[in-house]
Amino acid sequence: MSLAGKHALVTGGGSGIGLDIARMLSAEGCLVTITGRRQTALDAAAAGSIHGMTMDVRDEEDVISTIAAAVEARGPLQICVANAGIAEGRALHKTDLKFWRNMMATNLDGAFLTIRESLTSMRQTDWGRVIAISSIAGLRGLQGASCYTASKHGLVGLIRALSEDYLGKPFTFNAVCPAYVDTPIVTRNTLSIAERAGVSEAEAQAIMVSANRHNRLISPQEVSSAVKWLVSPASESVNGQAIEIAGGQM
Template identity: 40%
Template structure:
């Protein structure tokens, strides 16, 4: 496996976990397509990668819920950077609302981005991943896909779906050289978490620091997960050392969720 010639396609690459993953893959010598809706954060990530001697391509306007846009974007990435060796589905959104106030529009939007988006991107990229050889599909799910959290029913449902999709596709591809896994971060120090802190603070009157501390307490280590820790797990799954690992949902959460 010649890492330097491998093309990684990362959705949600402009901020948070997606940004950390893109930087980590590029640091290993992979050419990275940075896919997302907004140009500015993607351009900033590209500048960081280029400044460190890496290679990155910006694919903005990439709406994972639009099949036509996804197909065009995947085609552009293959034409620009070659067959896709590693696909990381990281685009996501996690708005909160009590179940009784979760309207159909919110439900459909959250499932569209987190679950249907993962399906659409993977469906469009799979033929290329097969052609590339030693392919890796890595879905960024969440501990919300392994357990339940109050006030985010749509997000929990979507991430449970991502894990189910991961396991099903892993079995379909088990006799090929393509592995499919999910990484399940706990509460991670990202802009997505900042939004949760803002919501908690607004609804409870607690300070931002108190709200962050309450989320950190969900982790038995008493801290928030850092984006680079999630990226390190993705790096391992993207390597040839993980060729026997498929169909797994790996928590990165300090012991918050344990299997078995």
């Protein structure tokens, strides 16, 4: 089966994992809509069959109108990659409701809205793939990041439930759960850890590297390769799964 001409949506597609996934899908022949909140990043990423549209996944009306406009411009969505998210650790006793709600609004509500609106057109087609970029924190507790962990566990639960809802239909729902990936988010977290722990940036990065079982950061290409497999005919019977990319058993 060729992906040529199929419309794919990648949220948070202006940088990092999302951008690498968008480029992979474009190379496979897809018409790709990438979204994000920073127009400059989207403009820099847009090229060829990749089209940027600003969208805040926390805003229901924005998600509804932007996805509808993308469908009108490029046809029904058949691949949805819910990738937009934030990653920040904070001790529970230092977590206020504003922090909690913003994390949930971005990582969980945003994925829910994105997938819901994508399914509006996808369900009118004969094939579709929904992939959520979760985290290893969606499968185990991440020390010092209870809020983030809860949001990613919720995302995995959403995917598993949807796979049951559409069982036997030509749509699959899976989550990809990477450990620490070499992206701008890790760079920002390096600075945050260094400040909170009172260590150097090199020591802070070493903390994250050591959390990966193979003692190195994962490349974005390793994640996009997993997504490439999930949208290929080879994975037609893979549904409701949370696929670890962590260098070993977590």
